[in-house]
Amino acid sequence: MQSNMAPSGMAVTPHHLASESALSVLRHGGDAIEAMVAAAATIAVAYPHMNGIGGDGFWLIVPPEGEPLAIDASGAAGQHATCEFYAGHANIPHRGTLAALTVPGTLSGWDEALKVSAALGGGQLPLSRLLADAIRYAADGIPVTQSQASATQSKYAELVDIPGFADTFLPQGNAPLAGSRFCQPKLARTLTQLATEGLESFYRGPLAQLIASEMQALGLPITAQDLANHRAQRRVPLKLSHSQGDIFNMTPPTQGLVSLAILGITDHLEMAQASEVQTIHRIVEATKKAFGLRDRYITDPRHVTLPVQSLLEQAPLEQLAASIDEQRAAPWGQGKGPGDTVWMGVIDKNGLAVSFIQSIYHEFGSGVVLPESGVLLQNRGAAFSLDPAHLLALMPGKQPFHTLNPAAARLKDGRTLVYGTMGGDGQPQTQAAIFTRHVMQGMPLQEAVCAPRWLLGRTWGQLSDSLKLEGRFSEETFQALRALGHEVEWLPGMSEATGHAGAIVRHTSGMLEGAYDPRSNGSAAGF
Template sequence: MVHTSNSLRGMVTSPHHLASQAGLDVLKDGGTAIEAIIATASTLSAVYPHMTGLGGDAFWLIAFPDGRTLAIDACGKLAQAATNDFYEQAGHKTIPWRGGFAANTVAGAVSSWEAALRESSKIQTPLPLERLLRDATHYAENGRVVTSSEAGLLREKKHELSDNNAFRQALLSDTIPLVEGDIRKNPALAQTLRHLATHGLRSFYEGPLARMIAADLAAAGSPVRLSDLLNHQATTGLPLETETSWGRLYNTAPPTQGVASLLILSLFDRLGLNRENVDSYEHIHGIVEATKQAFRYRNTEVDGRPTSEANARALLSDPTSLTDMADRISMNHAYPWNEKTQWGDTTWMGAIDSSGLSVSMIQSLYFEFGSGVMLPESGLLWQNRGSSFRLTSGGWNALTPGAKPFHTLNPAAARLNDGRLMVYGTMGGEGQPQTQATIFSRHIHYGTPLQEAISRPRWLLGRIWGHGSTSLKIEPGFDPAVISALRTAGHEIEELPALSMLMGHAGAIIRHENGRLEGATDPRSDGAVAGW
């Protein structure tokens, strides 16, 4: 039997049970949902290093009890030295996915914690930073148990990751990868966390720690310099939003693909489907075809250019344009699909406290283990988000020093017409908007219990790790008649194993008007819901 977790005083969900527990303990100590997420995110950085870390980026949605919703953008910019000439002189025609040349943007995650704490301090006196980073420091210093997903990815990717000496020493054990159940420590990361607790989160970007980070990056061949770190700041602002028949939906603005996530649900809403028969042909086909329309827009319009955000806001607030897009969807035929794919692994986490303050947050290194560049003095794994830039002088996501790269990261939230508030999200690059739409439509449109909405078999359109085709990937367990109808409509179906990690690690928490909290985590992850 699949059960959704329920509680009243607070709840945290994440893809690792120790991180969820770290966040809940902060709530029990009187912290806000924002502080709980910082404890959760930092702990994930210590116990789930293949998916996230301080060397990555982060985005937040904070839904306040008074109806306000705030977004935090902590996307690191491309280094000033990362020019086309920089890569061409090194013999690169494209930006590598691994190594120092891939570690070409500032890591923004820690700055997002700082920006979020400023918001939390407006609500109540903050807990000491040392308390928020306590569990992360403990696991970094005393050891974590290696998960099956980390061990499996190390085996699969070791040939890509063995060039960095610090990475090899920390995780490959002289070319012999870790196995599930091994215990591994990162004392340098523990020291970094202690430094941040003592000197403040801004010390990641200026001062002795920042100089040490910059020196290690330079030694690894990265173009990121101390001046790039000094110039970094997270920004706060309004999220993207759109009105639907279910309520108001929120996501993050470009350079993230948040607009695609909102478009899928907005277009699906306009198809006027009944609220029966979850995972029917109409349900799956409708979401998939809405995904195609949303991704066509995303793949040409969403990046770090200033006009990208304004255009996304205009589209989401224009019912005529949205209806025109929905009208392009045929409920009988699949639109041909061979679009480019956006990769990415990440961690989504959510928290709601007793006041109703709600957080949807996502933090990532981009690829598993990021660039594979581990900084020996700080114990940080650095992201490779800037590998998505194109070596060209203009156009979509063109390499431009100081620009933000296109981001797959996008945390979601919704204020529903019946008074419920929902925070939800997932890892998975191309799959993030699709899985968000699947979970939301199953639970909100069709009434499937929340945990079941996440645990049930899923689908994903497009290329994924290890699969070069643009087919519709489907886990086993769907009605064979539905699969047959999808094939008849023109969908190329490819079956994946049950509970495939390729389908992402999703989670959600909902707060009801009476204060009841219900949460769910993904059986494809190592996660848990922690509530009290």
């Protein structure tokens, strides 16, 4: 496979309908931010098991000149979400009404990003135009992907009795077949109301009152006041000064630190000429070090105990690199587990670049669908701990930990790169694989995205925390990693467990190059 090239705009998403929505906005004079809002709306409809307007989102915006900007559009726990609320539970359930305890934040991120677009002199297309495709697809139906069909079938037993799930996702009481038409008329009405009244209406106004009343009727710990208090937050992104340029990622409560730390650690190792086994071993060992930082420090930014940027200074990264044993795998505990998400990238003709990620956490999130608005609610709050002494201890108004982290880089050779993936613990690992292969080792962009990948830990319902290799790796690579002490297992040859990745490069000529992941239903669409 070869990358797609185009001079005037490029969008990469894990669903081709979302790519086309973004491309249509670019063709009609919209900028990369407006195009991303259109893509985000469409994919919320077309990939409902992975994301939706009942979830959270994170933006990384890189203008042609000036400093990058991040937007944290993740919601906090509702005011009634206390440890007492979960009395009798050892952990917060991952499914059902008890799992839906945080404010859905992603729509606030769309709204805040459009304000950034206006400040940058964007095309300022009407919101109704940006949401038009999503409204049509929700009303008229989308073709069910194999990914949605498989997820519905595999999770049927644990979701079928959750309020609203069967009415929405089980037509005729069964999991839909791949290729069948799937309509979401209630969601279409809600999107239409948002297009008319504005994205803020989800949090304040008649629509917000409806949503709050639906939540209250289901016994959720989120109130109308929680919705009204929510705002997306602009952040200064984390930055890694790498030998190849500056790499950017999200601040807490996300694991953006992990993605940058892996690349910062391996930058002190020899990666350009590393063999396949050396590349995997070094990145996996760096991943273990970076996960250690994550699990010690990353939480709601108001509760972080040190400046996270300081962990990306060269001295601590070099020290971590020096502690890696080139001949033996370090012991490995347990990762954070699964996450179901979409990453998307857009770069426009002026060089405005956007790396964006949107999620409902597990497949179908909490499984709870609000009965009138048709909004599927995330279960991100299940990441909280009910131990009051834990770093991630639950408390009202606190943001949960997020695996989500969109990435971007300004390389020393003048190129701009946006890249990312879905996949829980796998996100920083796949980011490291793509960056290392393309930037450090010179692999063509599409090849770097398609090449066989690995996963240390779990995602998508994996039961073990082993090092998993896609089946396209050789038996020699498998056995060499095992000889180094890694507990290795095989995945299928092209496995969703390693994420739905993508990348866009803006070359110094202004030409745009996009690469999508054949593990997804995506495309790289340019003009």
